[in-house]
Amino acid sequence: QVQLVESGGGSVQAGGTLRLSCEASGYIYYMAWFRQAPGKEREGVAVITNGNHTKYANSVNGRFTISKGGDHKIGYLQMDSLKPEDSGTYYCAAEVRLMDWEDSLLPNKYDWWGQGTQVTVSS
Secondary structure: OOOEEEEOOEEEEOOOOEEEEEEEOOOOOEEEEEEEOOOOOOEEEEEEEOOOOEEEOOOOEOOEEEEEOOOOOEEEEEEOOOOHHHOEEEEEEEEOOOOOHHHOOOHHHOOEEOOOEEEEEEO
8 A cells, every 4th residue: 555645735826836745655657637617527637657658638738747856756746837627636656557548537447546626726
């Protein structure tokens, strides 16, 4: 069992930046970020592998950057040019089992989840 601890959420105005961090207690291969707004389904935002392959949701591509530390146990989500529609609870998720890359932003592919951190973007 791997535990994930997120940090870095907060409130910013539109156009602002935030950086989220996620630290894993053990070995992981995929680290992904998901978000969920009230009344909406959880959606995949970005994913990175230990080989530094990355993928982004269309809605954040070019504005968000996912990265990992050298030991692959800590990951970051740099969020620039934030929009009000980026608001929600952001969750870090991790997995070691191999998955089809096309499925890597599906929440049901991940067993380990953080507690979530709130991001609020005001207009």
